[in-house]
Amino acid sequence: MNASQIESFFATLQAANPMPVTELEYTSVFELLAAVLLSAQATDVGVNKATRKLFPVAGTPQKILDLGLEGLEGHIKTIGLYRSKAKHLMQTCQILVEQHGGQVPRTREALEALPGVGRKTANVVLNSAFGEATMAVDTHIFRLGNRTGLAPGKTPFEVEQKLLKRIPANYLVDAHHWLILHGRYVCQARKPQCPQCAVAAYCDFKPKTL
DNA sequence: ATCCCGAGGG
DNA sequence: CCCTCTGGAT
Numbered sequence: 001m002n003a004s005q006i007e008s009f010f011a012t013l014q015a016a017n018p019m020p021v022t023e024l025e026y027t028s029v030f031e032l033l034a035a036v037l038l039s040a041q042a043t044d045v046g047v048n049k050a051t052r053k054l055f056p057v058a059g060t061p062q063k064i065l066d067l068g069l070e071g072l073e074g075h076i077k078t079i080g081l082y083r084s085k086a087k088h089l090m091q092t093c094q095i096l097v098e099q100h101g102g103q104v105p106r107t108r109e110a111l112e113a114l115p116g117v118g119r120k121t122a123n124v125v126l127n128s129a130f131g132e133a134t135m136a137v138d139t140h141i142f143r144l145g146n147r148t149g150l151a152p153g154k155t156p157f158e159v160e161q162k163l164l165k166r167i168p169a170n171y172l173v174d175a176h177h178w179l180i181l182h183g184r185y186v187c188q189a190r191k192p193q194c195p196q197c198a199v200a201a202y203c204d205f206k207p208k209t210l
Numbered sequence: 211a212t213c214c215c216g217a218g219g220g
Numbered sequence: 221c222c223c224t225c226t227g228g229a230t
């Protein structure tokens with residue numbers, strides 16, 4: 001994809017969805033962090049189903065700690081990888097209470113120091129909670145970067161760096177959500193919906209069987 | 211490189 | 221049955 005195709009690509013996605021937001025449900029920065037941590041290799045629908053019951057009971061680090069490990073596991077058992085996520089979230093809440101006054105830190109370094117929080121999760125929090133122009137590369141964005149020709153790369157980090165370099169500044173803050181939503185509903189892993197795709201004209205990917 | 215690990219879709 | 225889903229730790 002060349003520069004003018006990239007411009008058209010995002011202008012089209014923006015026109016279809018002027019103010020894109022996360023489909024994960026949360027009412028505070030802490031809930032956002034917890035929801036993203038739980039969303040690893042899981043669908044947002046499944047995460048929301050669990051957090052709609054969990055957050056009203058325990059929407060702060062201290063209240064999660066009060067649940068105890070078993071109690072927390074009980075709330076998130078329907079989410080994949082739930083044992084490691086429960087352990088990591090408990091450890092993260094402990095650190096938030098003891099080292100950050102119960103608040104979510106605003107720096108990449110402090111975020112990535114939290115158990116269960118890696119580069120991708122830190123990027124989501126920095127973007128969605130603090131408005132920074134980061135690019136969290138999840139399974140969707142990694143696939144689209146390669147499939148479309150927007151940012152080919154062998155690793156998520158490589159795709160991230162190319163996206164940050166190639167996406168025009170005025171689209172950068174929202175680009176993360178446009179790409180995720182496009183990947184989820186149109187440019188699907190199994191069956192990309194190229195005939196109904198609004199940006200197919202700017203995309204390198206041409207499926208053989210239509 | 212491997213493990214973790216439930217739900218939904220095809 | 222197999223694949224996918226807003227990955228991270230060992």
